[in-house]
Amino acid sequence: MLRISKLSDYAIVLLSEIAREQGGQGVTARHLAASTHIALPTVVKLLKLLKDHGVLLSIQGRNGGYRLAHRPSDTNLAVIIEAVEGPIALTECMNEELDCQIHHNCNTKAHWVHINAAFRQALSVVNLNDLTRGTMPVRVSWNGDRAPAL
Amino acid sequence: MLRISKLSDYAIVLLSEIAREQGGQGVTARHLAASTHIALPTVVKLLKLLKDHGVLLSIQGRNGGYRLAHRPSDTNLAVIIEAVEGPIALTECMNEELDCQIHHNCNTKAHWVHINAAFRQALSVVNLNDLTRGTMPVRVSWNGDRAPAL
């Protein structure tokens, strides 16, 4: 598997739509549900999450709605996914220490730190601007150079 | 979340152990369970998976066990994770077309293809040799250059 959750996927679609439509006023959850075909309760849930994590601003009351908290170019996939799923931590041992009982001579952690960073980097290069316009954001290059031994 | 599954994590530990101990004979599941502190049934399950996907070779019968199918330097994290979790496909739309009903003007797919490739690349650079010796395998570099628009 190893999937981005559906919710994250939805969140990306929703934010793209907001970035696309955002005029002076905010965009309402109801409107987004209609234009993206995502069920309203799910849309509401996600928008709240994104607001709590500072990705969106909300306007309450009758003519309310949501607006991007930052410029589209500053809202990237890493931020969005972290808002919905929490911090990107590919392995258990990344987040807390937890004292991984399985294997004490575990020297894999240093590698995970790198992989984690590379992955987050790949995500953070793509922003809402890239998604609303049709631009390809990034060319990945990778040098296989070896860093000095630990 | 966005975690590598525990099983993948275990698999990496098991393979590291096999790479470390592998002499002429194969290493038994029982022995691996003891040396890694992973429950035997789980070890058995994983070794079978890894064998089915060509990562390990098995020797049946009394003095049987498992051996690496390839050199440690040829067994990398991408291969291991794919053996345990299936193909690396960060989003639903990567694997099959499935005609993603949510959003028809979806131009995110091209981005996911890139992110997916970058992630797999990051995983494939780390191999069993790196894990058994304490070498840092990779220095990640990333150029933010923009490729031409789609």
Place this chain on the structure above:
DNA sequence: TAAAATGGGACCAATTCAGTCCTGTATTGG
């Protein structure tokens, strides 16, 4: 021939995930 090993399933429990529902608060147009 019995013991030790893999082979191949089925199976269960627990967690996580996706999605819904309900009630409250803020704002504003009429």
Place this chain on the structure above:
DNA sequence: CCAATACAGGACTGAATTGGTCCCATTTTA
């Protein structure tokens, strides 16, 4: 002023996935 519209914040449920166990068959060899 009040009703309609929108967000706020939970609780809750059903489904799917995951982690883990168990059982029995087959292979090999001391």
